[in-house]
Amino acid sequence: MENLDSFRSEIGKWLEETCPPSMRQPLGPDEDLNWGGREKKYENPEEKLWLERMAARGFTTPTWPKEYGGGGLSNAQARVLNEEMRRLHCRPALVSFGITMLGPVLLQYGNEAQKKEHLPKIVRGEIRWCQGYSEPGAGSDLAGLQTRAEDKGDHYLVNGQKIWTSYANYADWIFCLVRTDTNAPKHEGISFLLFDMKAPGVSVAPIKLISGTSPFCQTFFQDVKVPKQNLVGKVNAGWTIAKALLQHEREMIGGMGLGMAGSGGGGSLDQLAKEYCGTDAGRIADPLIRDQVAQHMMDSRCFTTTLRRSAEEAKAGGGPGAASSIFKLYGTEMNKRRYELLVKTLGSQALGWEGEGFNARELGTTREWLRSKGNSIEGGTSEVQLNIIAKRVLGLPD
Amino acid sequence: MSLALSDEQELLRSTAREFVAKNSPVKELRRLRDAKDPVGFSRSLWKEMAGLGWAGIVLPEELGGSELGYAELGIVLEECGRTLAATPLVSTALLAGNAVLLGGNELQKKEILPALAKGERILALALQEGAHHAPYAIATRAEATTNGYRLNGKKTFVLDGHVADQLVVVARSAGTSGERDGLVLLLVPKSARGLTLLRTIMVDGRNAASVKLDGVEVDKSALLGAAGRGADLLDKLLDRATIGLAAEMLGTLTEAFERTITYLKDRKQFGVPIGSFQALKHRAANMFVEVELSRSIVLEALRAIDENRPDVSQLASVAKARVSEAIHLIGNEAVQMFGGIGVTDEEEIGLFLKRARVAELTLGDAAYHRARFATLSGF
Numbered sequence: 001m002e003n004l005d006s007f008r009s010e011i012g013k014w015l016e017e018t019c020p021p022s023m024r025q026p027l028g029p030d031e032d033l034n035w036g037g038r039e040k041k042y043e044n045p046e047e048k049l050w051l052e053r054m055a056a057r058g059f060t061t062p063t064w065p066k067e068y069g070g071g072g073l074s075n076a077q078a079r080v081l082n083e084e085m086r087r088l089h090c091r092p093a094l095v096s097f098g099i100t101m102l103g104p105v106l107l108q109y110g111n112e113a114q115k116k117e118h119l120p121k122i123v124r125g126e127i128r129w130c131q132g133y134s135e136p137g138a139g140s141d142l143a144g145l146q147t148r149a150e151d152k153g154d155h156y157l158v159n160g161q162k163i164w165t166s167y168a169n170y171a172d173w174i175f176c177l178v179r180t181d182t183n184a185p186k187h188e189g190i191s192f193l194l195f196d197m198k199a200p201g202v203s204v205a206p207i208k209l210i211s212g213t214s215p216f217c218q219t220f221f222q223d224v225k226v227p228k229q230n231l232v233g234k235v236n237a238g239w240t241i242a243k244a245l246l247q248h249e250r251e252m253i254g255g256m257g258l259g260m261a262g263s264g265g266g267g268s269l270d271q272l273a274k275e276y277c278g279t280d281a282g283r284i285a286d287p288l289i290r291d292q293v294a295q296h297m298m299d300s301r302c303f304t305t306t307l308r309r310s311a312e313e314a315k316a317g318g319g320p321g322a323a324s325s326i327f328k329l330y331g332t333e334m335n336k337r338r339y340e341l342l343v344k345t346l347g348s349q350a351l352g353w354e355g356e357g358f359n360a361r362e363l364g365t366t367r368e369w370l371r372s373k374g375n376s377i378e379g380g381t382s383e384v385q386l387n388i389i390a391k392r393v394l395g396l397p398d
Numbered sequence: 399m400s401l402a403l404s405d406e407q408e409l410l411r412s413t414a415r416e417f418v419a420k421n422s423p424v425k426e427l428r429r430l431r432d433a434k435d436p437v438g439f440s441r442s443l444w445k446e447m448a449g450l451g452w453a454g455i456v457l458p459e460e461l462g463g464s465e466l467g468y469a470e471l472g473i474v475l476e477e478c479g480r481t482l483a484a485t486p487l488v489s490t491a492l493l494a495g496n497a498v499l500l501g502g503n504e505l506q507k508k509e510i511l512p513a514l515a516k517g518e519r520i521l522a523l524a525l526q527e528g529a530h531h532a533p534y535a536i537a538t539r540a541e542a543t544t545n546g547y548r549l550n551g552k553k554t555f556v557l558d559g560h561v562a563d564q565l566v567v568v569a570r571s572a573g574t575s576g577e578r579d580g581l582v583l584l585l586v587p588k589s590a591r592g593l594t595l596l597r598t599i600m601v602d603g604r605n606a607a608s609v610k611l612d613g614v615e616v617d618k619s620a621l622l623g624a625a626g627r628g629a630d631l632l633d634k635l636l637d638r639a640t641i642g643l644a645a646e647m648l649g650t651l652t653e654a655f656e657r658t659i660t661y662l663k664d665r666k667q668f669g670v671p672i673g674s675f676q677a678l679k680h681r682a683a684n685m686f687v688e689v690e691l692s693r694s695i696v697l698e699a700l701r702a703i704d705e706n707r708p709d710v711s712q713l714a715s716v717a718k719a720r721v722s723e724a725i726h727l728i729g730n731e732a733v734q735m736f737g738g739i740g741v742t743d744e745e746e747i748g749l750f751l752k753r754a755r756v757a758e759l760t761l762g763d764a765a766y767h768r769a770r771f772a773t774l775s776g777f
Contacts, residue, residue, distance in 0.1 A: 270777035284777050293777065294768040298716045299691075306694040309401040316402035323690045330687055389686055390679035394659055397674045 007077055012084045018053045019090045020046035026089070033095045036125025038172045054093035055124045061099055064107065068119035097166070098122035098129040100252045102175050105245045109192075109233045118194070130197070131249075132162040132176030132219060133242070140384050142177075143186045143239060147221065149178035149193060156180070156193065156231075158201075158224040164378065168204045168217035171197050175245075181236050192238035194230045201225075211370035212353075249379045250328035269293050269338070273345050292341050299334055306330075322393045329385035332375035339369040399469070399701040401694065410470055413450075414477035421446065422483035424746045430484060431603035437561050438605035439484040445517040453491055454515025457499065462512035467704035468638070472645035472696065479649025482753050484604050486520050488760075489558035492642040494521030494566045496635035497583055501623030506585070510564070522562035524553040524586075524609050525632075531762040532576075533568075533632055538611060540569035540582045546617035547571070547584060549592075552610055557760070559607030560597035563588055567611065571626055581628030585620040586611075602756040603749070637714040640761045641699045644717040647757045648696045651725040654750040655689050658682070658732040665737075678735060685731060688724035695720050712774050715767035722757075722764040729754035 023046055027033070034040070034047055042048040054060050057071060062078040064070020073081065085092070103122050106115055121127040138145040147160025158178055168174070173196055181189030197204070201224040206214040233241050270284065273293050277286040284290035310323040342365050343350040350365045352358035358366075376382040390396045403411065421443055430438060447453060455471045457463020464470075471491075478485055491514070498510050498521070513519035527537060538551025549569055559565065565586045573580030586593060594610040623631040659682060662673030672678060699713040707713075729751040733740040736747050762770070 270772075270775065274777060282776070283772070290772050290777065291765070291768050294772040294775070297775070298719055298768065298771060301716050302691040302695045302720050305401070305698045306691055309694045309697065312400045313402040316400065322686075323694070326687045326690055329683075330691070383680070386680040386683040387676070389683035390673075394679075394682055394686060396659070396662060396679050396682060397671050 004076060004080055008080050008084060011081055012088070015084055015088050015090055018050075019088065020050050022046045023050040023091050023093075024089045027091070033092055034125065035096055035128055035167070035170065036094050037128025037170060038126070039170060040125070040128075050091070051093045051125050058123060060094040060125065061103060061119075061123050064103065064119065064123065068107075068115055069123035070119070094125045096122065096125065096128060097131055098127065101131060101245050101248050102129050104248050105241055106232065108244065109241050111232075113229065114194075114232060127172045128167075128170060130165050130168045130171035130174050130219075131245075132165055132174045134164040135161060136163050140381055142242070143190065145177055145179060145190065147176070147178050148182070149180050149191060149226065151180070152225075154228055156226045156228065158193070158195070158221045158226055160221050162219040162221075163207075163216075165204075165217045165219040166215055168197070168219045169206050169214075173197060174202075174219070175232075177238060177242050180238075184236060187239045189236055190238040190242065191235050192232040192241045193226055194232060195224065195226045199224050199226070209371065210373070211367045213367065213371065215371075246380060250385075251324075253328055253332060253375060253379045269296060269341065269345070272342070276345050276347060276349065289341075289345055292344075296334075296338055296341055299337075303330055303334060325385075325389050325393050328380065329376075329382050329389070332372075333382060335375050336372050339365070339372040343369050399705060401697045401701070403473075407469065407473060411473050411477065414452075414474050415480070417447075417450065418477050418481045418483050422478070422485075423481050424749060427482045427484055427603050427749060428746075434599075436597075438558070438603075439486060441517075444485060447485060448515065448517025451515075452487070453517050454511065455491070457495075457511055457515055461507060462515035468641065468700040469697075469704055471642060472700040475642055475645040476649035476652075476696075479646035480653040482602075482650065482749055486558050488639065488643055488646065489523070489562070490514060490519070490521045492639035493523040493525075493557070493635065494562075494564070496638050497523060497566045497622050497631065498585075500634050501583060501631040505619075506622065519564070520558060520562045522556050522559040522565050522607070523635075524556045524559060524565045524567045526555045527551070527553060527575075529554075531759070531766055533636060534578050534581070534629060535575050536568055536570045536581060537575040538567065538569040540571045540584060542571065543615065546615065546620060547582065549584065549586070549611040549614040549616065552608070554606075554608050555598075555760075556607045556609050558605060559609055560595055560605055562607075565593075565609065566622065567609075568628060568632060569611075578629045580626055581632065582625055583622040583628045583631055584616050585622060586614060586616055590614050590616070600756055602753040604753075604756070633711065636761065637710050638703055640714040640718045641696070641703060641710075643757065643761055644696050644714075644721045645700060647721040647725050647754075648692055650750060650753055650757065651692060651721065651728045652689055654725075654728050654732045654747065654754070655685055657747060657750075658685070658728070658735050661736055672735075681731060681735075685724075685728050688720075688727060692717075692721045692724045712771055715771040715774065718762060719764040719767035719771070722767070725754040726758055726764075 022044060034051055058064065058066060058069055059071050059081060062071035062073045062081050063075060066072035099122060103119060106118060133142060135145050135147060147158065147162065149156040149158045173194060176193050178191055178193050179189050180191040201222040203220045205218045207216045207218060208214050270293050273284045273289050277284055277289050279285055284293065306323055310321055313321045346362060346365055349358060349362045352363055352366060451464035452474050454463035455466050455474065456468060459465045475487060478487065495514055498506055510519060514521065525533060528535060538549065540547040540549055549567060551569065567584050567586050569582055569584060570580050571582045592612040592614040596608040598606050598608055600606055662678060662682060663671050665672050695717045699717040702710045702713045732747050733751050736745060739745045740747050
């Protein structure tokens with residue numbers, strides 16, 4: 001514990017000295033966090049400086065081994081780093097699917113050359129990755145994917161189509177599930193490939209969502225040549241890696257419902273309800289909205305406490321407990337309820353699409369409400385999560 | 399304090415589980431019910447539980463207690479909840495016992511609490527007056543006399559009130575019903591003149607009492623806490639009792655859930671276990687979510703008492719609301735999934751439904767606690 005205390009004071013001091021002032025401000029309405037990548041343009045030199053300083057210590061991926069550029073921190077130290085960054089309002093220096101999804105599985109399943117090649121570039125934000133999983137005919141039934149990779153001796157020839165590829169239009173490389181054996185049972189003919197989005201034959205078309213934004217793309221592959229050394233794990237054994245990565249993805253999405261508990265949209269839920277519904281002797285004037293705000297805040301409290309219990313039980317007994325199976329399901333469903341409640345609270349002010357008559361917070365709520373509808377679909381629908389709990393946790397028969 | 403159980407706590411859990419499985423399985427509640435037992439619980443079992451240190455588990459050693467925390471008491475309550483064990487833990491240890499522990503003077507504590515810890519004193523809190531939990535809605539008058547107070551009023555749903563040696567009566571010395579100010583908590587012996595106790599048999603097989611106070615006289619030494627400031631004491635003891643009750647409910651809902659999952663695996667229709675049908679699988683998975691969320695918040699609330707945290711009151715409401723909703727859902731779903739057998743008196747799952755509804759309403763249902771949480775949170 002004393003050890004952690006001295007680590008905390010060292011980190012706090014270092015962050016205060018090195019985090020540039022503009023990186024300690026909240027994001028502006030048109031700003032995004034730094035996703036890195038070859039195409040990244042830095043309008044603010046401090047954003048670049050902040051990434052370089054953090055990456056130099058491996059703090060963009062604090063728990064990865066030092067030999068691949070990571071911070072080499074223990075989980076407890078990484079938590080301290082996180083807490084200190086929040087305390088000092090430091091923005092994350094880098095966010096990416098390389099950090100949250102690909103990196104962890106490369107560390108587990110990648111060969112030495114692959115780890116040396118790809119991990120340091122993720123740490124430094126040099127390469128931005130996207131995820132080639134879903135296909136038009138393979139959504140919840142992901143293992144039914146049809147994108148083919150034919151063995152051509154020294155390379156694979158990839159043909160097919162992916163959909164819901166997040167930010168494929170900004171990505172440099174893709175981690176991609178392909179079918180390498182069309183005769184095997186569907187789970188046993190899948191391989192995990194990495195390739196450059198600049199490779200000839202790759203093309204991308206953004207998809208416009210109901211929220212008006214385009215975070216997803218369709219991605220097409222026509223005779224794309226992929227060197228054999230870009231196969232992760234064994235050929236036809238990609239499903240295991242695919243599932244491990246999904247686990248990381250679901251944790252990430254489940255966590256998105258957090259931190260926003262009672263806040264977000266420029267004010268806490270109860271404050272917004274007072275502002276838009278009026279007050280009666282200090283209470284939210286509409287008793288039904290008041291009840292629902294309380295319900296949401298209580299749900300959120302129960303959920304965050306469950307996340308903490310799961311982590312503490314894992315620490316005490318090793319391995320994540322059964323509780324972790326509910327994170328993706330509950331986190332996303334709660335987030336959807338939160339936006340429904342926000343819309344109900346803001347009334348017609350949450351139903352504007354653009355232009356005059358609505359402030360930025362109100363317009364943002366409309367868009368985020370619509371975007372939240374995807375949370376319980378992407379990364380495995382709520383129905384798939386319920387199937388997984390019933391089968392793996394409760395042991396109910398097929 | 400970590401939400402993971404320590405080795406000592408795991409040991410207490412297995413001891414408690416073994417003890418209640420052997421001495422107070424669900425069929426014991428059925429026996430008490432069918433025999434129309436005048437007490438409603440087994441006094442000898444309560445003595446044995448006291449012998450294990452459970453009656454005075456949170457009391458200091460000098461008062462005969464085990465000086466453990468609510469984290470430990472919660473484990474005992476949870477295990478009792480699993481077998482629907484009828485005990486005076488809620489009425490005596492949590493409700494009235496806390497009135498004495500938190501509000502009593504040295505004399506009152508020494509007179510009452512060591513006897514409580516030995517299982518020799520049953521107490522009851524006479525609080526509720528209407529059909530719903532509303533702790534400040536007190537019309538019972540405590541009129542000042544030269545020596546003390548004269549009590550007039552009616553109480554209902556007084557848990558274990560029919561067998562209590564002493565009542566803690568919440569009454570009003572000033573103001574009108576609904577006001578927080580003006581409350582007093584007074585100790586009244588069962589033998590007091592003008593006190594009438596009527597045993598009421600509840601749907602869950604347990605017992606409560608209606609209480610009539612007709613000019614009951616007590617002297618000044620009966621007062622617990624400060625006169626007119628009874629709500630401060632009442633709030634504090636209700637927080638603790640509510641969290642304790644939530645722990646008991648956690649055990650009950652977990653057991654009902656596990657029995658249902660077992661039934662889904664065993665019961666065959668159309669030649670397959672009914673648990674293979676997706677219509678039931680998803681509902682089972684949703685119940686599992688409620689079980690997990692309930693467990694987390696109950697553990698957190700118990701530890702908040704032990705750490706004397708400022709958010710105990712809020713956590714009491716979050717925990718009681720959550721377990722009330724979870725036990726409501728699981729009780730109903732369990733009976734439905736058991737099918738025809740689920741609505742027979744012979745099958746035990748129906749006893750879980752009955753207990754669920756009583757516990758849900760006791761000390762405030764989910765809607766009550768959402769409103770209370772909102773008030774405490776300033777909206």
